[in-house]
Amino acid sequence: MNPALWHEVPSSWYLILSAMLFSLGVIGFLIKRTLITVFMSIELMLNAVNLSFVTFAHDWHAVKGQIFVFFVMMVAAAEAAVGLAIIISIYRSRATLNVDQVDLMKL
Amino acid sequence: MHLILFLIFAGFCLAGAINLLMQTHPINSALSLIVVMSSLAVLYLLLGAEFLAIAQIIVYAGAVMVLFTFVVMLLNVGEEEKTHGSKIAKIVGFPAIFVFFSIATTVLLEAQRHLDSLKMGGIRLSDAMTTLRELSQVLFTDMLLPFELTSVLVLIAILGAVALARKEGHS
Numbered sequence: 001m002n003p004a005l006w007h008e009v010p011s012s013w014y015l016i017l018s019a020m021l022f023s024l025g026v027i028g029f030l031i032k033r034t035l036i037t038v039f040m041s042i043e044l045m046l047n048a049v050n051l052s053f054v055t056f057a058h059d060w061h062a063v064k065g066q067i068f069v070f071f072v073m074m075v076a077a078a079e080a081a082v083g084l085a086i087i088i089s090i091y092r093s094r095a096t097l098n099v100d101q102v103d104l105m106k107l
Numbered sequence: 108m109h110l111i112l113f114l115i116f117a118g119f120c121l122a123g124a125i126n127l128l129m130q131t132h133p134i135n136s137a138l139s140l141i142v143v144m145s146s147l148a149v150l151y152l153l154l155g156a157e158f159l160a161i162a163q164i165i166v167y168a169g170a171v172m173v174l175f176t177f178v179v180m181l182l183n184v185g186e187e188e189k190t191h192g193s194k195i196a197k198i199v200g201f202p203a204i205f206v207f208f209s210i211a212t213t214v215l216l217e218a219q220r221h222l223d224s225l226k227m228g229g230i231r232l233s234d235a236m237t238t239l240r241e242l243s244q245v246l247f248t249d250m251l252l253p254f255e256l257t258s259v260l261v262l263i264a265i266l267g268a269v270a271l272a273r274k275e276g277h278s
Contacts, residue, residue, distance in 0.1 A: 009113045009230050012219035014154070017117050019211040021143070023204050024124040030196040031128065034187045036179060037136045043171065044124060044140065047147055050159075057237075058154045058230060063245045066156050066237055070246070073159075073166050074257045078264030080171045084178045085271035091182050100190050 014055040021048035035087055035097040039080075046076050109231060112153060119146035131187040133179045137172060144168040155236045 025048060028041030050069045057065025091097055123142035130136045148163040193200075246254055 007109055007231055009109050009153075010219050011230055012215040013113065013117075014150070014230070015215045016212050017120065017150075019208055019215070020121060021124055023208045024121075024128060026200070026204050026207075028124075028128045030200045031192060032136075032187070033190055033192070034133055034184060036133050036175065036182075036184060037127070037187070040127065040133075040136055040140050040175065043167075044127065044143065047144060047167070050163075051147060051150065054151050054154050054156050054159060055230075057156070058234070063237055063241050064250070066159055066242060067246050067250050069156070069159050070162065070242075071253060071257060073162060074261060077166055077171055078261050080174055081264050081268040082271065084174055085268040087178060088182065088272050097182065097184055098188055098190075 011055050011059050015052050018048045018052040018055070021045075021051065033099055035090065035099055035102065038099060039083055039087065043076065043080070046072060109153060113150070116146040116149045116153075119143075120150070131189075133184045133187070134176065137175045137179055140175070141168050141172045144172065154230060155234050157236050158239050158242050 022045050025041045025045035028044065029038055032038045032041060050072055053065050053069045053072070057063065057069075087097065090102060094102060096102070120143050123139040123146065126139040127136045127143070130139065144163060144167040148160045148168065151157075151160040151163055
């Protein structure tokens with residue numbers, strides 16, 4: 001192996017890692033049956049997208065990419081607060097967190 | 108050195124994400140999500156984003172995940188019940204993820220190999236860090252309006268969370 005490679009990671013590797021994490025997040029969203037783990041999968045997807053934002057910001061020397069990640073974090077924190085409040089009120093009215101039993105809006 | 112660090116923490120990330128899917132108890136999923144987020148913070152540091160690395164640990168691994176574990180323990184969520192799951196998810200979802208992942212990987216690898224215009228080079232440890240000074244200069248000049256809007260958003264989110272989680276019957 002070329003010794004120069006030890007000090008350098010291609011940026012596509014970071015982006016592929018991001019794609020992997022995003023795919024795992026989508027898989028979790030589909031297979032998980034507890035409302036709270038479904039919500040965790042959404043957080044995983046947000047983090048995966050953040051990683052690709054930071055990678056591109058590094059590649060293009062664009063500080064604005066990092067500021068986008070900062071905004072995503074703010075929105076994710078707000079979303080977590082509201083989402084968990086919704087989960088608590090669902091649990092209060094139905095006493096279950098199984099997504100199969102929370103199907104009022106399903107066709 | 109960078110390659111080794113990248114491989115270690117990318118491995119932690121993927122292991123944590125896969126563990127999140129495999130575990131049936133939500134508290135185990137939450138803890139593995141903390142592993143994912145902390146290793147992502149190290150990856151941000153490798154990419155030169157020092158402020159985001161710290162913010163990732165404080166906001167995500169700290170605040171958001173504490174909120175998650177708090178809710179898991181508050182509601183005393185038990186083991187996940189195994190059900191057959193959605194049929195549409197099986198027929199459309201999984202092939203769609205597979206297609207998305209294959210296309211993304213192929214495009215990225217091809218772009219790395221051929222397109223110099225995309226400037227997808229290698230990343231080294233010696234690359235310059237984005238300092239907090241540079242970041243805040245852009246944040247408080249060009250992006251001032253979005254920044255102020257997020258503070259309104261957070262305020263609304265707090266009010267919404269309080270309104271949603273409040274006990275019924277009290278006014």
